[in-house]
């Protein structure tokens with residue numbers, strides 16, 4: 295249940311997106327987008343979709359809250375005493391993009 299209104303998994307690579315969507319659909323997983331979370335209580339999870347409130351009877355809620363880059367080592371070493379570079383997941387942790395990290399590392403290695 296992402297809050298985004300765009301099709302679920304749109305940001306994933308073509309093959310990864312297709313595989314995951316298929317595997318979830320085979321297991322009868324319902325995928326809802328453009329969801330607003332209102333609250334949860336004994337009745338379940340209260341959401342709103344396109345302005346329509348509804349309650350889902352659930353016993354478990356898994357929150358996928360995203361990720362933040364961790365660059366404390368970069369910060370620590372950035373006192374000017376040596377050249378340091380910030381790339382990959384430490385630079386930008388949004389979405390799942392190992393390709394970007396590999397590209398940044400390859401270009402930086404070539405440059406160095």
Ligand SMILES: Cc1cc2nc3c(=O)[nH]c(=O)nc-3n(C[C@H](O)[C@H](O)[C@H](O)COP(=O)(O)OP(=O)(O)OC[C@H]3O[C@@H](n4cnc5c(N)ncnc54)[C@H](O)[C@@H]3O)c2cc1C
Nearest residue numbers: 310361367381382383384385389390391392393394395396
């Ligand atoms: C659950 C999950 C699923 C993912 N799935 C996908 C996917 O399907 N497709 C995709 O493209 N991307 C995916 N990603 C994103 C991908 O893993 C990252 O974009 C990529 O690993 C970033 O590469 P990196 O080399 O910058 O960092 P990392 O792969 O995180 O490597 C950093 C390394 O540095 C080490 N390290 C950290 N601090 C120190 C320190 N102080 N001293 C020494 N070593 C240290 C860490 O132990 C680690 O080995 C996923 C990420 C997660 C969390």
